Amino acid sequence: MRTILQAENLTKVYRVGSVDVPALRGVSLDVEEGEYLAIMGPSGCGKSTMLHLLGGLLTPTTGSIHIDGEDLTAATDAKRTDIRRRKIGFVFQRFNLFPTLTAEGNLKLAESIHGGRDGKKGGDPERRREVLRLLQLEDKMHHKPLELSGGEQQRVALARAVVNRPALILADEPTGNLDTENSAIVLNMFQEMNYRFNQTIIMITHNPEAAAMCRRIIQMRDGQIVAPGPRVQI
Amino acid sequence: MESLVTANVRQRPVRALVSAAGVALGVCLVMLFTGLARGLSNDLERRSQNLKAEIVFTRDAGSTQLMSNAANLPVKYAEELLKIDGVAMAVPDIRYVSQGGKGFGFEQVEGVDWEQFAAMNGMSLVAGRGPQGLDEVVIDETKARNNKLSVGNELKLFGNQTYRVVGVYTPEAGPRVKMSLAAMQDALQAPNKCTWVYVKLKDPGRAVEMARKIDEALPGNKIQLTRDIITNIEKSIPYLGVFLRTLVGLSALVSGLVVMLAMYTTITERTREIGILKALGASRGFIVGEIVKEAVLISVIGVAAGFAVSFLAGYVIQRAYALPFEYSWLWGLTAALIGLLGGALGALYPAVRAANLDAVSALAYE
Numbered sequence: 001m002r003t004i005l006q007a008e009n010l011t012k013v014y015r016v017g018s019v020d021v022p023a024l025r026g027v028s029l030d031v032e033e034g035e036y037l038a039i040m041g042p043s044g045c046g047k048s049t050m051l052h053l054l055g056g057l058l059t060p061t062t063g064s065i066h067i068d069g070e071d072l073t074a075a076t077d078a079k080r081t082d083i084r085r086r087k088i089g090f091v092f093q094r095f096n097l098f099p100t101l102t103a104e105g106n107l108k109l110a111e112s113i114h115g116g117r118d119g120k121k122g123g124d125p126e127r128r129r130e131v132l133r134l135l136q137l138e139d140k141m142h143h144k145p146l147e148l149s150g151g152e153q154q155r156v157a158l159a160r161a162v163v164n165r166p167a168l169i170l171a172d173e174p175t176g177n178l179d180t181e182n183s184a185i186v187l188n189m190f191q192e193m194n195y196r197f198n199q200t201i202i203m204i205t206h207n208p209e210a211a212a213m214c215r216r217i218i219q220m221r222d223g224q225i226v227a228p229g230p231r232v233q234i
Numbered sequence: 235m236e237s238l239v240t241a242n243v244r245q246r247p248v249r250a251l252v253s254a255a256g257v258a259l260g261v262c263l264v265m266l267f268t269g270l271a272r273g274l275s276n277d278l279e280r281r282s283q284n285l286k287a288e289i290v291f292t293r294d295a296g297s298t299q300l301m302s303n304a305a306n307l308p309v310k311y312a313e314e315l316l317k318i319d320g321v322a323m324a325v326p327d328i329r330y331v332s333q334g335g336k337g338f339g340f341e342q343v344e345g346v347d348w349e350q351f352a353a354m355n356g357m358s359l360v361a362g363r364g365p366q367g368l369d370e371v372v373i374d375e376t377k378a379r380n381n382k383l384s385v386g387n388e389l390k391l392f393g394n395q396t397y398r399v400v401g402v403y404t405p406e407a408g409p410r411v412k413m414s415l416a417a418m419q420d421a422l423q424a425p426n427k428c429t430w431v432y433v434k435l436k437d438p439g440r441a442v443e444m445a446r447k448i449d450e451a452l453p454g455n456k457i458q459l460t461r462d463i464i465t466n467i468e469k470s471i472p473y474l475g476v477f478l479r480t481l482v483g484l485s486a487l488v489s490g491l492v493v494m495l496a497m498y499t500t501i502t503e504r505t506r507e508i509g510i511l512k513a514l515g516a517s518r519g520f521i522v523g524e525i526v527k528e529a530v531l532i533s534v535i536g537v538a539a540g541f542a543v544s545f546l547a548g549y550v551i552q553r554a555y556a557l558p559f560e561y562s563w564l565w566g567l568t569a570a571l572i573g574l575l576g577g578a579l580g581a582l583y584p585a586v587r588a589a590n591l592d593a594v595s596a597l598a599y600e
């Protein structure tokens with residue numbers, strides 16, 4: 001099996017004024033292709049910090065990260081952005097869609113950024129159709145985010161993340177802003193992406209039911225992993 | 235598909251329009267000022283070129299006298315000039331800058347014997363007759379059209395004196411309003427005086443030689459070649475070029491600053507969206523590109539609006555104040571480039587700032 005993510009001994013210290021705030025205190029983590037991993041832990045224990053490090057939005061104070069064979073920590077800022085463009089899809093608690101663009105416009109923007117210098121500006125229409133069908137968004141394509149429910153917006157955000165076939169999806173409390181019903185729908189969709197596309201997913205969640213749908217659960221406390229759960233084979 | 239750029243412009247139409255108006259203002263400044271400068275100097279030049287006298291004989295050696303109000307040359311010099319071999323015609327003339335009327339609030343009036351002047355310059359009347367009485371004038375076709383005057387109408391000169399239009403002539407040459415020399419001498423209370431004498435030569439090719447000859451015969455006066463006076467028109471406004479260049483620079487600055495301000499506010503407003511772009515893996519170049527594209531789109535709208543307003547305003551001003559506007563392709567191109575480059579450069583600083591934002595804090599921005 002292919003290793004998608006290799007993080008070794010990550011630490012992260014934020015500097016606030018003259019005070020050092022340690023957010024991560026030595027975290028190591030391997031994730032294989034097709035894994036669906038939940039990260040749980042109390043607020044402020046460093047979950048988001050770790051996710052941002054894994055996606056190259058932040059650089060660790062020490063430690064190393066390899067994504068799909070590429071060294072993220074040794075890379076320049078531009079190179080990290082490039083790795084993120086090719087390998088990572090983010091899903092946030094706040095959906096983070098472009099409010100001026102329709103659902104389709106949001107997808108196409110992501111596709112055009114992903115196409116980048118490789119010239120595949122038009123994206124892959126077949127892939128887009130399949131993703132939209134699986135996420136049951138076909139009839140919402142021409143709606144703007146404000147015309148969609150929270151659950152629908154998060155499904156568009158998930159579609160935007162998976163449409164470019166990223167090696168890894170990083171989701172930070174994707175159901176944190178949703179009611180129970182919509183949470184269930186969105187979680188089903190995550191699972192669907194994992195099953196159908198063998199999509200590797202790391203998801204931060206407070207929701208035990210959400211975590212229960214994952215194949216592995218990691219517990220964090222005070223910037224450290226306290227309970228690396230066993231891998232579940234399906 | 236609607237791009238992020240056009241969607242953003244549509245999202246904030248007022249902001250886009252106000253910025254476009256700033257760019258349009260810059261374009262208007264350049265177009266109207268250069269159009270007016272060109273129009274005025276071409277107009278003056280055309281009217282000067284229709285003067286067929288090769289030599290202008292004046293007493294004053296100090297100025298080119300195009301705007302002079304002095305009538306201090308005795309008319310009898312015309313007779314002396316006619317005695318010189320090679321002189322075909324010598325026509326005494328008074329030019330006077332009169333208050334009132336349209337345009338800048340003053341206009342030139344000429345007092346000259348109509349029959350001689352018309353014969354010298356190959357001019358003819360298209361309506362009415364030449365000026366005879368002390369309250370009669372003829373005007374050229376442009377004046378008739380711009381001021382909606384025709385034979386029989388009245389106009390005011392020298393403040394509030396009423397004159398009657400008795401004829402309309404073509405082509406335009408010198409001041410657009412002409413009366414008889416006697417009428418002008420009467421109005422200025424300068425009997426037997428003139429401003430200068432137009433000298434028409436039998437052989438136009440010998441102008442330089444004849445000028446020297448006249449200087450020998452009647453020393454102590456100023457003898458100018460008409461063609462030198464025409465080139466002096468441009469030289470007499472030596473700072474026009476500097477003025478226009480300054481104007482162009484200021485216009486670029488206005489366009490740039492307006493667009494910069496607009497883009498600057500828009501970037502603060504969209505901090506979180508820039509964070510999203512970064513999370514999606516957009517490079518710095520992509521982010522700068524999107525913002526500059528938006529600025530260029532706004533600038534294009536502004537440039538188009540600026541041209542439309544310039545042409546409209548030029549037409550209205552020409553109609554209302556008889557000021558001639560002549561636009562040139564070169565200045566048009568300059569104005570367009572200023573609008574576009576000003577806008578693009580103005581956007582560059584906010585764009586680079588946006589590209590430098592920290593992704594995580596941009597995503598957390600409320």
Ligand SMILES: Nc1ncnc2c1ncn2[C@@H]1O[C@H](COP(=O)(O)OP(=O)(O)O)[C@@H](O)[C@H]1O
Nearest residue numbers: 014016021023042043044045046047048049050
């Ligand atoms: N930008 C920052 N500057 C300073 N401290 C930060 C910053 N971001 C997070 N922290 C601190 O780091 C710790 C971990 O934060 P975070 O990763 O957001 O935790 P979680 O996502 O698990 O709630 C917290 O103590 C938080 O206050």
Ligand SMILES: [Mg+2]
Nearest residue numbers: 047048049172
């Ligand atoms: Mg968090």
